Amino acid sequence: MVRVPAALLRHRVTVAPYIGDTAYGPAYGPEQTVRALVAAAVRQVRRSDGRETVSTAQVIAAPGLSCPPGSRVTLPDGRVTTVLSTADHSAPGLPVPACVEVMCE
Structure with missing residues (x-):
C-alpha cells in the first residue's frame, strides 16, 4: 500500500481522540x-x-490516525475544533496514496 508522501504533510496538528x-x-x-x-x-x-452540517477545515493525515467523531483537533493557526467525520482512503493494489481524511467544524 502506498502512503501519502510525507513531503505533502506540511502542517502539524494536535489530536485528542474522543473516548466517550x-x-x-x-x-x-x-x-x-x-x-x-x-x-x-x-x-x-x-x-x-x-x-448535514458545514465543515470549515479538512485534515489529511497518514493512515492509522485514531480520530473518531467528537475528537478535539488543534489546527496550525491555534484554533481548536471538533471532528465531524473521518474517512479512511485506501486502494490496495492501486498506485494511489492511502490516507485519513478528517472533516472538522
Missing part, C-alpha cells in the same frame, strides 16, 4: 501531534448521526 462521555462532559485520550495537510475550506458534510 462522563458525568463531567466529554472525555479525551492522550493528545498526539501528527503531520498533516490542512485545508481551510467550507464544505457541506454529513455527521455520523446523519445530519
Whole structure:
C-alpha cells in the first residue's frame, strides 16, 4: 500500500481522540501531534448521526490516525475544533496514496 508522501504533510496538528462521555462532559485520550495537510475550506458534510452540517477545515493525515467523531483537533493557526467525520482512503493494489481524511467544524 502506498502512503501519502510525507513531503505533502506540511502542517502539524494536535489530536485528542474522543473516548466517550462522563458525568463531567466529554472525555479525551492522550493528545498526539501528527503531520498533516490542512485545508481551510467550507464544505457541506454529513455527521455520523446523519445530519448535514458545514465543515470549515479538512485534515489529511497518514493512515492509522485514531480520530473518531467528537475528537478535539488543534489546527496550525491555534484554533481548536471538533471532528465531524473521518474517512479512511485506501486502494490496495492501486498506485494511489492511502490516507485519513478528517472533516472538522
